[in-house]
Amino acid sequence: MPALATITDVEDDNAHRIIIIGAGIVGCALASNLAASGEKDVLLIDRSFRDLLGSTGHAPGFVGQYNDSLFLSQLAKWSVEEYMSIPGAFQVVGGLELATTPVAAASLANRYKLAREAGIPAELVSCEKAVSMAPDLIKHEGLKSALFFQSDGTADAKVVTAYFRRIAEGHGARLLEADVQGLERCDEVIHKLQTSRGVIQTASSQVIFATGVWTKSILSEISGTEPFPVIPVAHPYGFTPRRDRRTGQPYPFVRWPEYHVYARDHGDRDGMGSYDHKPVWEEPGESAIGSWGPEFASVLAVASEKCLKNAQEFVTVERNPDAEQFNGIFSVTPDNLPLAGKVQNVENMWLCTAVWVTHAAGTAKLISKRMLGVELTAAEAAVSRALDPNRFAGMEFQILAQQALGRYNDIYNSQALEL
Numbered sequence: 211m212p213a214l215a216t217i218t219d220v221e222d223d224n225a226h227r228i229i230i231i232g233a234g235i236v237g238c239a240l241a242s243n244l245a246a247s248g249e250k251d252v253l254l255i256d257r258s259f260r261d262l263l264g265s266t267g268h269a270p271g272f273v274g275q276y277n278d279s280l281f282l283s284q285l286a287k288w289s290v291e292e293y294m295s296i297p298g299a300f301q302v303v304g305g306l307e308l309a310t311t312p313v314a315a316a317s318l319a320n321r322y323k324l325a326r327e328a329g330i331p332a333e334l335v336s337c338e339k340a341v342s343m344a345p346d347l348i349k350h351e352g353l354k355s356a357l358f359f360q361s362d363g364t365a366d367a368k369v370v371t372a373y374f375r376r377i378a379e380g381h382g383a384r385l386l387e388a389d390v391q392g393l394e395r396c397d398e399v400i401h402k403l404q405t406s407r408g409v410i411q412t413a414s415s416q417v418i419f420a421t422g423v424w425t426k427s428i429l430s431e432i433s434g435t436e437p438f439p440v441i442p443v444a445h446p447y448g449f450t451p452r453r454d455r456r457t458g459q460p461y462p463f464v465r466w467p468e469y470h471v472y473a474r475d476h477g478d479r480d481g482m483g484s485y486d487h488k489p490v491w492e493e494p495g496e497s498a499i500g501s502w503g504p505e506f507a508s509v510l511a512v513a514s515e516k517c518l519k520n521a522q523e524f525v526t527v528e529r530n531p532d533a534e535q536f537n538g539i540f541s542v543t544p545d546n547l548p549l550a551g552k553v554q555n556v557e558n559m560w561l562c563t564a565v566w567v568t569h570a571a572g573t574a575k576l577i578s579k580r581m582l583g584v585e586l587t588a589a590e591a592a593v594s595r596a597l598d599p600n601r602f603a604g605m606e607f608q609i610l611a612q613q614a615l616g617r618y619n620d621i622y623n624s625q626a627l628e629l
């Protein structure tokens with residue numbers, strides 16, 4: 211457990227201070243960059259520093275670098291560079307995509323071409339080779355083609371987050387365990403944060419929200435800001451029962467884009483998730499684990515039956531109490547891009563939200579540079595513009611929310627919408 215500050219340590223304001231609300235992978239990465247710069251006093255606030263209550267604590271951590279949005283590909287590449295330097299954080303197991311219809315095979319061929327153009331290693335492999343890479347997972351019957359991304363892998367989000375937090379603490383960042391319950395905005399400035407431990411003065415500080423799936427609810431506190439379309443959605447994920455650890459080459463992460471299904475080898479068990487259901491908007495409670503209903507069990511059962519050789523191992527919890535299934539909540543946005551940057555009309559307010567593990571380190575580094583006033587390269591400036599949290603200004607929130615929900619099923623593939 212880290213050393214925690216008291217409210218008296220942190221209640222006073224100062225012009226060098228940056229307050230980060232949220233200590234998931236994004237908040238901790240921001241804290242690490244900003245504290246390590248030596249230019250800012252960093253205060254990191256979260257409800258819990260013991261357990262990761264947010265999405266970070268539940269992500270299976272697939273990091274696929276190719277995305278039809280070149281901004282997301284770039285952020286993923288920057289993030290992987292960082293994860294590779296963190297001990298125990300990133301395993302280059304590769305990412306395998308499979309197709310069972312001619313249309314899906316054509317889509318893989320197109321992704322292959324575009325990935326190569328984007329400078330991301332990719333290879334079309336035979337179906338036999340694909341099956342041999344994950345023989346317990348992949349059904350051979352009906353396979354038409356396979357695309358392998360050699361440099362993709364899995365990030366252990368908990369290891370990454372703990373690492374960033376240690377770096378931040380090592381550079382003097384203070385950690386306050388408190389629930390931010392309200393904000394006081396006066397004119398164009400956030401003056402105060404009301405927390406479960408007391409009030410923190412903020413008029414001279416910069417405040418950044420790295421609050422993940424809670425962003426929409428906390429920002430509804432701030433009158434006069436645009437509604438930011440960061441919509442929390444439910445997502446079912448399930449495991450097989452535990453077994454002896456597989457030996458030999460680790461399996462790649464496997465995806466069946468046409469079925470919106472993915473699976474991974476967790477070492478002593480396998481896991482799978484499915485996007486093949488109607489999107490469910492679910493506001494989180496204390497944690498990013500939502501409610502589980504029989505409809506999710508059947509989503510996983512149908513998905514595993516379609517794609518997985520070991521489908522019978524992904525049985526319902528009722529039939530096998532050793533298996534585990536849960537509904538993890540994460541954020542979607544109307545164009546699949548994070549909302550990250552300075553908020554217009556509020557002088558001291560920033561957002562860094564709707565960021566995947568895949569893009570977290572890269573996004574946090576970019577936003578830290580902006581907060582420190584460091585000049586951006588042309589590539590960084592282009593990505594930064596694309597993530598501008600004000601890009602939906604003036605649009606109807608309910609329409610944006612529906613667009614965001616509509617992105618859920620194609621989360622890995624879809625091109626960022628031009629809005």
Ligand SMILES: Cc1cc2nc3c(=O)[nH]c(=O)nc-3n(C[C@H](O)[C@H](O)[C@H](O)COP(=O)(O)OP(=O)(O)OC[C@H]3O[C@@H](n4cnc5c(N)ncnc54)[C@H](O)[C@@H]3O)c2cc1C
Nearest residue numbers: 232234235236257264265266269272390422538566567568
């Ligand atoms: C089931 C599942 C599967 C996923 N699969 C993948 C994957 O394969 N690859 C991938 O890249 N991503 C995946 N994701 C998405 C990824 O986990 C998230 O996008 C990422 O972890 C978000 O990080 P974050 O730091 O922004 O948010 P979080 O981890 O949610 O952190 C937000 C923090 O803010 C704190 N907080 C919020 N409000 C307050 C408040 N008012 N006061 C104090 N503290 C507050 C919370 O306690 C929390 O710690 C998955 C997510 C889930 C749930």
